Amino acid sequence: MKVKFNRWYNAVLTALLSMLGYGCSSTEEPLDMYGPPVEYGTPHADFIIKGRVMDESGTPVQGIKTSLKKVFENNNKHYALGVDSVQSDVSGNYQLKSTDRQNQYDKVIVEDIDGEANGGEFLSDTLDVDYNKAVKTKDGDGKWYLGIYEITQDVKLKKKP
């Protein structure tokens, strides 16, 4: 409750500061809940990973769970951090969002979670997010925020034998 109040109050204070003409100060380095970095910023961008889930014949498959995970390796062990997940829609489309700098170990886990429904039961698959395919769709602010990038990756699932 206290945290929620603080966030609300902080947003009000930020808005009032903007009204006083400190809008440019606020936007040059985003005044988020915790204020801007002291001496250094963190470059970051929004990534949208999207595509279509299909069966082997190219027919869209609805209801397939797609999960974006960041995988870290340390001392030969792998750790996965879930970022976003969504089910494919009636046209087989999925769209996942991540705010981060690109990470070469990002993966999309594709899983059939509804059994025989929606075209049968499919084997799971894993896609490596290919950041080389990232296309910028919105510019950043010329400072720490680098903009929005989209990566399109379709997937064809094999049916379970």
Added chain:
Amino acid sequence: MKPTPLTLRKKLALELWRQKENILREEHPLKQLFWECTLRCDLRCRHCGSDCKMQPESNDMPKEDFLRVLDSIAAKTDPHKVFVIVSGGEPLMRRDIEECGRAIYEKGFPWGMVTNALHLTPQRWQGLLQAGIHTMAISLDGLAEDHNWMRGNGQSFQMVSQAIDMLVATEGFVFDIVTCVNRRNYPKLDDIKEFLISKGVKRWRLFTVFPVGRAAFDPDMRLTNEEFRGVFDYIKKVREEGRIRADYGCEGFLGNYEGEVRSRLFSCQAGVTVGSVMADGSIAACASIRADYNQGNIYEDDFMEVWENRYHPYRNREWMKKDECSQCKYFRYCRGNGMHLRDGDGKLLFCHLHRLQET
């Protein structure tokens, strides 16, 4: 511009900012973590606040020891939201710095580095990029003659210039150039600015020397009152030009210059959002704060335990309201200036506002 009395608009803004800062102090989220990865340094700069040597008495901290600190942090907070700043000494003196960076990155922490660039060869730059480096701050204190004088090395300017070319050519990489303004380079700030703009640099941070380290005894380092005030007028002018983004460093409450020479109003973030792990394992805040204010040691304490439960002198600064601060009506906005400007007895070493008021 007169530093005081504050205009009504400025006063209102500072009151609002103060409320925001109160929330921040209450929540004290760790946002930036300095790691003093070595005390070794390949330069002997005139102004340096630390006491680094080519061959220090102590060895560098093994990277595994620092990584354990990161594990402690990751257990309590999202590592993506804590930025690790590798500093020194000179970080590139460590042969394994790329390995350290990669390990930090793989634990999910963004990281950057403060460097003098003397050993930033194209090969090492590629290694750092592969290790996931996010940002870099490079020191440049003048054009060739002045910079090399300040740094005490005839090759230093050339290496910085080469490093800037490499960084500018790396698409999307964000970095800034940090300049220590002193009596010698003060009249030539425009030359430095034009040099940086011609190179494609977008961010330039200027700071003035504070009286610790070697600078405390060097008259060439200390600006006159007029020059000191002139630095802020200069930054204000450069910001208005809009050709390069200039900022004054994070220290010092500046009266009516607040909001004009920095992209934020003043508050010292040490111990509020900024922590550090020093070369000997001490748990502190910004790297230039005296050891008297250390809060623990990673070889004896859990970092996050310390972060959550100590740091009282940093988060409640009422104790600073003494001596010249005791009657100061601007204390409510300044809160005693930067933590690094307090000596071992808690006395204030330097008041930016008083200095500005003296001209």
